[in-house]
Amino acid sequence: MSFIQVENLSFRYDQTRTIIEDLSLSLEKGRNLGIVGESGSGKTTLLRLLLGLAQPSAGSISIDGQVLDTKNWQFMRDFRRRVQAVFQDPYSSLDPRQAIFDIVAEPLRALKIDVDVAKAVAEAATAVGLPADAAQRYPHEFSGGQRQRIAIARAIVARPDLVLADEVVSALDLSTRILIVDLLKALSTSVTFVVVSHDIALVALLCPDIAIMEKGRIVESGPTEHVLSNPVHPYTRRLLASTPRLP
């Protein structure tokens, strides 16, 4: 039994176009999965479904064999504790009127997790490399890269099993990207990531498994090394051709 099992998932906003079509995938704990696809291929939509923020038109998502049921309050509380997310835009994803301490503490307070909040927030902040005086400051005092660290601290503070990361470095400059990728790599020892990106090189750095997504479907998947060295689907080849090779 896989940790996360997605079966024949479909989703549409309206009748005219299917955004996610008959998509299946599975995920093991401890093995990061990269989902790569061009902009508009439905990656963010898939993450919204995985987070229970949108309802699939068909198919199911299960975690440890339990079907994701957004109407089951008790299940969702446990689910939220286990599955967290980091978003693309580090400016829009932090409430400008909240101090960093309150931002990072939000999952602990919302889920009423029985821990020493100050201690847990401090640990998360250390883990992501935030400066010691960050807690009482406000988001506008931080750079994009540091804001993304704050968002990552919020995602890991409740010690989830899985963190869904949606294009988390694409809004950052190159040198900051490298630092954040290093951070995600370091955190991968204690939490599993689903790294969603249009950047195949980034995913290759972080994920032993990869799934290639085109127009709401997974067209190819498997161990990253295998898929990259021996791409079968023409779309994968095209993606690879358009990506600068890593040194």
Add this chain to the structure above:
Amino acid sequence: MSLTPADTPQPTAISVRRKIPLSLIVGGLIVGLHLLAGILTILWTPYEPTAMVGGRLAEPSIAHWAGTDRLGRDLFTQILIGARIALEVGSGAVLVGAGIGITLGTLAAFATRTLDDVFAAAFDILIAFPTLLVAMLIVTASQTASLFTAVLAIGIAGSAIIARLTRILVKRVLSMDYIVAARVAGSSWPSIVFVHVLPNIWPTLIVNLALQFGLAAMAESSLSYLGLGAPPPNASWGRLLQEAQGTVYTAPFGAIAPGLALVTLVIGMNLLADGLRAFADPTRRRSR
């Protein structure tokens, strides 16, 4: 590691010494004076407000700073009481308007597409009617002219503007990723409203509430002028203006003094709103 609230460093000197906008200071002073005058009348007035204490239509003098009215009553006393009434009706109306407006605006922002469209259209239609006209209709319909109906009428009449603004502000906040992040963090919708939505719309809202306050004070005077406000012996500025109308050429001060009081209060409120706007800008907010 010291990421606890207790031992974070104090803000730097630069961030503390923020410039307070001049409009905030001047507006605050003007409104503060009116407030003081209003509060003072609860405890003390220069003369008994309804007592005939001087000659009729006397010029301003040391004994009667704003002169006297047709019945020889001290005008300055009545203007002080007028400040209290203006502030009572202003704050009452803004409370009523904000209560209704913020609630409806927030509900609209959370409603389904169609319901939201209905709300939006309703707000726009209500706003198209002049506030005073709506307030007059409400007072006329209730068939009682009192301080209380004036508060309700002006509050209800002004609530559409607050509702429309709230709806737009809430929708903007709801589109931000930090709302999605809050949901993923497990926050319930009510806690999202109180923790994220209201604090983020509040700065813009408070500025508009200050403006509404000035408008409400003006509407109160207008209603009283038309005889639809607080009945005598409540010395509303509007009623003072109305009473001075007949003698405006022979004794202009009877109209000038309450007019000045009203105009300065409205200007003070507008300055205050303007100052708050500059102050509330989140990027200029000092670090704590």
